[in-house]
Amino acid sequence: MSSSHAPSSPGTLSYEQAGVNYDLIDPLKVTAQRAAAATAGHLAAHGFTEVVASRGESAYVVDVGPFYIASIVECLGSKALVADEMATLTGRPWYAGIAQDTIAMAVNDLITVGATPLVVQAYWAAGGSDWFGDAARAQSLVAGWKAACEVCKVAWGGGETPALAGIVEAGRIDLAASCTGLINPKERLSVGDRLAAGDAIVLLDSSGIHANGLSLARKLLERLPGGWLTEIDPAGHPGLSYGEALLAPTVLYSPVTEALWAAGIVPHYCANITGHGWRKLLRHPGAFTYRIHTVPPVPPVLKFIQQQAQQDDREAYSTLNMGAGFAIFVPADQAERTVAIAQGLGIGARVAGQVEAGPRQLLIEPLGIRFGDDDLQLR
Amino acid sequence: MSSSHAPSSPGTLSYEQAGVNYDLIDPLKVTAQRAAAATAGHLAAHGFTEVVASRGESAYVVDVGPFYIASIVECLGSKALVADEMATLTGRPWYAGIAQDTIAMAVNDLITVGATPLVVQAYWAAGGSDWFGDAARAQSLVAGWKAACEVCKVAWGGGETPALAGIVEAGRIDLAASCTGLINPKERLSVGDRLAAGDAIVLLDSSGIHANGLSLARKLLERLPGGWLTEIDPAGHPGLSYGEALLAPTVLYSPVTEALWAAGIVPHYCANITGHGWRKLLRHPGAFTYRIHTVPPVPPVLKFIQQQAQQDDREAYSTLNMGAGFAIFVPADQAERTVAIAQGLGIGARVAGQVEAGPRQLLIEPLGIRFGDDDLQLR
Numbered sequence: 203m204s205s206s207h208a209p210s211s212p213g214t215l216s217y218e219q220a221g222v223n224y225d226l227i228d229p230l231k232v233t234a235q236r237a238a239a240a241t242a243g244h245l246a247a248h249g250f251t252e253v254v255a256s257r258g259e260s261a262y263v264v265d266v267g268p269f270y271i272a273s274i275v276e277c278l279g280s281k282a283l284v285a286d287e288m289a290t291l292t293g294r295p296w297y298a299g300i301a302q303d304t305i306a307m308a309v310n311d312l313i314t315v316g317a318t319p320l321v322v323q324a325y326w327a328a329g330g331s332d333w334f335g336d337a338a339r340a341q342s343l344v345a346g347w348k349a350a351c352e353v354c355k356v357a358w359g360g361g362e363t364p365a366l367a368g369i370v371e372a373g374r375i376d377l378a379a380s381c382t383g384l385i386n387p388k389e390r391l392s393v394g395d396r397l398a399a400g401d402a403i404v405l406l407d408s409s410g411i412h413a414n415g416l417s418l419a420r421k422l423l424e425r426l427p428g429g430w431l432t433e434i435d436p437a438g439h440p441g442l443s444y445g446e447a448l449l450a451p452t453v454l455y456s457p458v459t460e461a462l463w464a465a466g467i468v469p470h471y472c473a474n475i476t477g478h479g480w481r482k483l484l485r486h487p488g489a490f491t492y493r494i495h496t497v498p499p500v501p502p503v504l505k506f507i508q509q510q511a512q513q514d515d516r517e518a519y520s521t522l523n524m525g526a527g528f529a530i531f532v533p534a535d536q537a538e539r540t541v542a543i544a545q546g547l548g549i550g551a552r553v554a555g556q557v558e559a560g561p562r563q564l565l566i567e568p569l570g571i572r573f574g575d576d577d578l579q580l581r
Numbered sequence: 582m583s584s585s586h587a588p589s590s591p592g593t594l595s596y597e598q599a600g601v602n603y604d605l606i607d608p609l610k611v612t613a614q615r616a617a618a619a620t621a622g623h624l625a626a627h628g629f630t631e632v633v634a635s636r637g638e639s640a641y642v643v644d645v646g647p648f649y650i651a652s653i654v655e656c657l658g659s660k661a662l663v664a665d666e667m668a669t670l671t672g673r674p675w676y677a678g679i680a681q682d683t684i685a686m687a688v689n690d691l692i693t694v695g696a697t698p699l700v701v702q703a704y705w706a707a708g709g710s711d712w713f714g715d716a717a718r719a720q721s722l723v724a725g726w727k728a729a730c731e732v733c734k735v736a737w738g739g740g741e742t743p744a745l746a747g748i749v750e751a752g753r754i755d756l757a758a759s760c761t762g763l764i765n766p767k768e769r770l771s772v773g774d775r776l777a778a779g780d781a782i783v784l785l786d787s788s789g790i791h792a793n794g795l796s797l798a799r800k801l802l803e804r805l806p807g808g809w810l811t812e813i814d815p816a817g818h819p820g821l822s823y824g825e826a827l828l829a830p831t832v833l834y835s836p837v838t839e840a841l842w843a844a845g846i847v848p849h850y851c852a853n854i855t856g857h858g859w860r861k862l863l864r865h866p867g868a869f870t871y872r873i874h875t876v877p878p879v880p881p882v883l884k885f886i887q888q889q890a891q892q893d894d895r896e897a898y899s900t901l902n903m904g905a906g907f908a909i910f911v912p913a914d915q916a917e918r919t920v921a922i923a924q925g926l927g928i929g930a931r932v933a934g935q936v937e938a939g940p941r942q943l944l945i946e947p948l949g950i951r952f953g954d955d956d957l958q959l960r
Contacts, residue, residue: 223710223744230713231742233720234703237727238737247734248697248763262738264700266763268647273761275654275702277743318627321643323654324613325704327755331602334609341612348616355626358617359641362757363610364656365602369755374748376706378741380759382652384627384645420747 215421215511216521255393258487260311260474263385263393270385272317275325276307278377280416281449286374287430288445295339298346299451300377303413305350306452307476308381310528313459314472316392317383319354324361325378329370334363346451354456356381390463394486396470399559402537403483403492406458407550408527410450410501414476415522419448422510434506447503455528458544458551462530465543471531480519481578483529483564491560496552497568498525515569520577531557594800594890595900634772637866639690639853642764642772649764651696654704655686657756659795660828665753666809667824674718677725678830679756682792684729685831686855687760689907692838693851695771696762698733703740704757708749713742725830733835735760769842773865775849778938781916782862782871785837786929787906789829789880793855794901798827801889813885826882834907837923837930841909844922850910859898860957862908862943870939875931876947877904894948899956910936 235257242252245264253270256263261274281303285296309319324347334340351358370376385391411419426432430445439447455474462469473485483492500508504525508518518524532540537553544551555567564573614636621631624643632649635642640653660682664675688698703726713719730737749755764770790798805811809824818826834853841848852864862871879887883904887897897903911919916932923930934946943952 226710226714227742227744229716230719230723234723234726234740234742237723238703238739241727241730241735241737244730244734245699245736248699250699252736257739262700262702262736264736264738266648266699269645271650271699271761271763273652273700273702273738273759275704275741275757275759277704277706277741277745279743280745280747283747320624320627320629320645320650321641321652323641323652323759324617325654325656325757325759327656327757331605335605337608340609344609344613344616347613348620351620351623355623356620357624357631357641357643358620359643359652360617360636361613362654362656363606363613364658365606366656366659366755368659368662369750369753371748371750376745376748376755378654378704378706378757380652380654380702380704382650382761384650 213512214517215418216517253391253393255395256315259393260314261317263315269388270391271382272312272315272385273382274308274312275378275380276311278304278307279413280420281413282375282377283420284416284445284448288449289339291430291445295342296449297339297343298349299449301343301346302350302451302454304377304379305347305354306454307413308379309354310455310474312381312383313456314392314474316385316390318386318460319356319381319383319456321359321382322351322356323359323380325380326361326363327366327370327376329372329374330367331365333373333375350454353454390468392469392472394471394488397486397488397490397531397557398470399490399557400534401470401531401557402534402553403494403555403557404530404532404537404540404551405498405526405554406455406528406530406544407498408501408523408525409453410503411448412452412523412527418511418521419507422507425510435502439502444506453527453549457547458549461543461547462540465539467532467536467540469530469532473529475523475526475528478578479521479523480526480564480566481573484562484573484578489562491558492555492564493558494555494566496554497566498552500525516571519566519571520573592891593896594797595896632770632772634774635694638772639693640696642694648767649770650761651691651694651764652761653687653691654757654759655690657683657686658792659799660792661754661756662799663795663824663827667828668718670809670824674721675828676718676721677728678828680722680725681729681830681833683756683758684726684733685833686792687758688733689834689853691760691762692835693771693853695764695769697765697839698735698760698762698835700738700761701730701735702738702759704759705740705742706745706749706755708751708753709746710744712752712754729833732833769847771848771851773850773867776865776867776869776910776936777849778869778936779913780849780910780936781913781932782873782934782936783909783911783916783919783930784877784905784933785834785907785909785923786877787880787902787904788832789882790827791831791902791906797890797900798886801886804889814881818881823885832906832928836926837928840922840926841919844918846911846915846919848909848911852908854902854905854907857957858900858902859905859943859945860952863941863952863957868941870937871934871943872937873934873945875933876945877929877931879904895950898945898950899952
C-alpha cells in the first residue's frame with residue numbers, strides 16, 4: 203500500500219528486489235480507493251452512514267445506529283509456499299499455523315478500529331480439487347482455523363473452497379479471511395481522533411516474521427546452502443530451522459484488545475505492524491512525533507534475515523516487524539496496566555515510547571533511526 | 582458443494598469431466614462445516630447467538646439484538662479466464678462485467694436470507710504486480726466494481742490487492758468479494774421456516790451463464806473450430822460470439838429483494854441458482870415437492886452449450902441455470918405482484934410453479950424432468 207520505499211545499498215536484498223513492485227500496484231490502488239470512497243453515499247438509502255475516518259484505516263466502519271459494524275477481507279500472502287516446502291522436507295503438514303496466520307491477518311486489522319471480531323469466513327482457493335485430497339494437510343488447515351477462532355472467540359461462519367485450476371497454480375492454495383465485527387458500545391471506536399501528545403506507545407511482541415516479508419524471506423533461500431533446514435541460531439535455539447522459524451504462527455491480538463476493554467482501557471489508537479514494518483507506526487495521519495526509547499528483542503528469525511539480507515537497521519525496521527507485532531497507543535497513566543494485561547495473556551509487551559507534538563516522524567532512539575512523513579504514504 | 586452428480590451419457594461433456602472433482606473437495610467441506618458449527622458458542626462471550634438455521638443456507642446470520650448481521654465471502658471462479666481470452670482477441674478489456682459477476686456472487690447469496698447488503702470488500706489477488714500495470718484492464722475492473730455497488734446500493738469498503746507470484750498463475754487474477762449486510766427489521770429473516778405448501782415459485786431471469794458452469798464452457802472450446810469467436814446463434818443474434826455471450830454479467834438481484842420489502846412482500850424463502858443449476862431449487866431441507874409448470878426462455882448461450890456438450894435436458898438443468906437466475910418463494914396471492922416488481926426493475930420474471938406437500942422433489946413438468954432428494958446434498 204505504500205508509494206515510497208526505503209533505499210537499498212549494494213549487496214542488500216530489499217523487499218522490492220524480492221519481487222513485489224508497488225509502483226505497479228499503487229496507481230490501481232489509488233484509483234480503487236477513490237472509486238470506493240465515492241460509494242459511501244449508498245448507505246444513506248438504508249438509513250446509515252460510513253465513518254469517514256475509517257477510510258485509510260485498517261478496517262471499514264459503518265454507523266448502523268446502536269453500534270458500528272466493521273468489516274474486512276485480508277490475504278495471507280505467500281507464507282503457504284514455505285509450509286509446502288517444509289511439508290516436503292519434514293513429511294508433516296504445517297497448515298494449522300498457516301490457518302492461524304490467515305485469521306490473524308484479518309482479526310489483527312479489524313481490532314485496530316476498536317471492533318470485537320464476531321464472524322470469520324474462510325476463503326480457500328486451491329489450484330485443483332486434488333489439493334483437498336491430501337487429508338492430513340486439509341485436516342491441519344481445518345483444525346488450525348478452528349483453534350484460531352477459539353482464541354479470538356469468533357464464530358466461523360462458513361466460506362468458499364473453490365478449485366481454480368488455471369488461476370491458482372497446481373498444488374497451491376490462495377488463502378484469505380474475511381471478518382465482520384461490532385464496535386459496541388460505540389465509545390470503543392478508535393479511528394484516530396483521540397490520539398494525543400503525551401500518549402504512551404505500548405508494543406506487543408511478535409512471534410517472528412508473522413505473514414509479512416515472506417517474499418524477501420523466500421528470496422533469501424538463494425543465499426542459504428542449507429536451504430529451509432538451515433539452523434538460524436545454533437547456540438541459542440539448537441535445531442531450529444529457518445523454515446520452522448518462519449512458520450511460527452502470527453500472534454492473535456484480539457484477546458488483548460478485548461481484555462483492555464474489560465479493564466476499562468480504551469486505546470486512543472492502534473496500529474497493526476504488518477507490511478512496511480515499523481513505518482506502520484506512522485499510520486495515523488496527524489502531525490505527531492513518535493519517540494521510541496525501548497525496542498523489543500528481535501526474534502532470532504528476523505535477526506537471521508537481517509544478517510543474511512545484509513540489511514542495516516533502517517532497512518530492516520522499515521520492512522519487518524523486528525519483534526513488535528502490534529502497537530497500542532494509550533494514555534500514559536494506563537500504559538503499565540496495558541502491558542500487564544497483555545503479559546497476563548501470555549503476550550510479551552512493553553512501554554516503548556511516547557507520542558509528542560511535532561513533525562510527523564518516528565524516532566527509534568536506541569538505533570538512531572528516523573522515519574519521516576515521506577516514508578509512509580498509505581492514503 | 583454437492584456430493585451427488587447427474588449421470589452422463591457417452592459423448593456428453595459433463596461438469597465433472599470438465600475438471601472439478603467434488604469427491605475430493607467434499608470430505609474437506611464436511612469436516613470444515615462441522616468444525617465451523619462447533620465455533621458458534623463463541624458468540625455467547627459477546628452476548629450474541631447464531632441463527633442456527635443459517636448454517637447450510639447461502640449466508641451466515643448472527644443475532645446481535647436489534648437486528649441480524651449476515652456475512653459471506655464468495656469466489657468468482659474461472660470466468661476471468663474467458664475475459665482474458667476475449668481481451669486478446671478483441672483488444673479491449675472485459676473486466677467491468679467480471680467485476681459485476683464477482684459482486685453478484687456475494688450479493689445474490691447474501692440476499693437469500695433476507696439481508697440488505699451494506700458493505701462489499703474486494704479481494705483481487707493477482708499473479709504478479711504486473712497484472713495491475715495494464716491500466717485499461719485495471720480501470721475496467723474498478724469501474725465495473727463501482728457500478729455494481731451503485732446498482733446494489735452498497736458501500737465499497739476497501740479490500741486487498743495482493744501480488745501472489747507462485748500461488749496465482751502469472752497473468753491471472755483470483756477475484757472474490759466479501760459482503761456484510763443487515764436483516765432489518767428482523768422479520769425479514771428468511772432461513773426457511775416460513776416456506777409452506779401453496780407458496781408460489783417465482784423465477785427471475787438470468788442473463789446467460791452467470792458465473793457457474795464456466796469450467797464446462799471452457800472445456801467445450803475443444804469442440805469449436807471457431808473458438809471463442811464462434812457465432813452461437815447466427816439467425817437470432819448475428820455476430821454474437823461465444824466468448825461475448827459467456828461474458829454477459831450476472832444479474833444483480835438485490836434491487837428486487839429490496840423493492841419487494843418496500844412493497845410489503847416478505848419472501849418465504851429464496852434460492853440463488855448457481856452451481857448445480859435447477860437442483861438448487863431443492864435447497865430447502867424440508868419435505869416439499871416443487872412443481873414447475875412454466876420454464877423461462879433459455880438464453881442462447883446456454884442452448885448452445887447444451888447442444889455442443891450433447892447434454893439432455895436433465896443434465897443441462899442439473900448443471901446450468903437455463904434462464905432462471907434466482908428463485909423467490911412467496912405466498913400465492915403475492916406472486917403476480919412479485920413478478921411485476923421485478924419486471925418494473927427491468928428483470929424478467931414469471932410465476933413458474935408452486936410448492937406442494939409431498940416427497941422432496943423438483944418436477945419440471947414441461948420437460949418431464951424429476952430431481953429427487955438424492956440429487957442435491959448440500960448440508
